[in-house]
Amino acid sequence: MNFFLYYTLPFVIVLGILIFFHELGHFLVAKYCGVKVLKFALGFGPKLVGKKIGDTEYSIRYFPLGGFVKMLGEEAGDETSKNLPPEEAKRSFENQSVFKRTAIVAAGPIFNLLLALFLFSGLFIISGQRVIIPEIGQITEGLPAHKAGLQKGDVVVSIGGKAIETWSEMKDIVQPSAGKPLKITIQRGDKFITHTIVPETTTVKNMFGQEVSSALIGIVSSGKVKKIHFGPLEATKKATIETWKWIKLTCLVVVKLFQGVIPLKDVGGPILIGQMAGKLAQDSFGNLIPFMAIISVNLAVLNLFPIPILDGGLIIFLLFELLLGKPLSPKKRELAMKVGLFLLVFLMIIITFNDLNRIKIFQNLFQSLGKIFG
Secondary structure, X not given: OHHHHHHHHHHHHHHHHHHHHHHHHHHHHHHHOOOOEEEEEEEEEEEEEEEEEOOEEEEEEEEEEEEEEEEOOOOOOXXXXXXOOHHHHOOOHHHOOHHHHHHHHHXXXXXXXXXXXXXXXXXXXXXXXXXXXXXXXXXXXXXXHHHHOOXXXXXXXXXXXXXXXXXXXXXXXXXXXXXXXXXEEEEEOOEEEEEEEOOEEEEEEOOOOOEEEEEEOOEEEOOOEEEEOOOHHHHHHHHHHHHHHHHHHHHHHHHHHHHOOOOHHHOOOHHHHHHHHHXXXXXXXXXXXXXXXXXXXXXXXXXXXXXXXXXXXXXHHHHHHHHHOOOOOHHHHHHHHHHHHHHHHHHHHHHHHHHHHOOHHHHHHHHHHHHHHO
């Protein structure tokens, strides 16, 4: 019962909502463009439940790891689009303009980004945000802050005339400013004092374990926090910044994977998502909201990769059609799709192996197999 409540249920909820919004994007934009949608399905495999309403059959399938929207004439040479009456032919996907088809394909990832934006906005409106205040808890002797006369308990109120409300805002200004004089105004009791401080260059390790140049002034946070509340407009602005941050981070992680900085064995998939969702749900089901937003951003970005069979690959086909003035031949598309499918299956095998290897029972199995075949 606990396994279902804290692992299976959170996994199904998170994945189900993400897939639903992705496919809903394709579905709504297709309908808006006048394309006939034949099927809207959550999951793969045999139907669990289904009902036909109008032109579309809506269904939930047995395997929840995906979903699809089937449109009339979606595939080149699709039998359902041949010899259609003129009125039906107008509603075929392949008979739409390149721009309409691109909009339909791109709508899935875009709806995932909109979902993330919506979730982050709701979270900021309802819960606000807990932030570390810019109060100094410790001064390192010999470094710029100590030389300038800053003291423990001072609160940074502005840097270069820009108001500072959080410790992270201060870090964002200081870290790229090595060797540049900064006018820092602090509050000490009832007094406001301005100092000029020149951050020094140092070497630190980033989140990927790489050594990078940064700047420091020699202060440590007091660790005190406060809660910031947001109105709808402020929350949306904050959510947009948060969504963009995760888009950049997702792209950066992919780049680091190709560079070999992040080992492929660290990549996870559905099982890892289920484990993480379960652990978060055990603390509070509310923790699933930011988690879902982050995974939704990941799903959007990865789906836009220029790999045939993914939305990004289909957009590349459409761009070629726009440039060449005609679609790629069915044979070329079929070959590209097979290559894309092979890459996707290969990646899924690696991801599944990694996910299983994180589970102790499978770790022991893999170790035993290693001894047998090693």
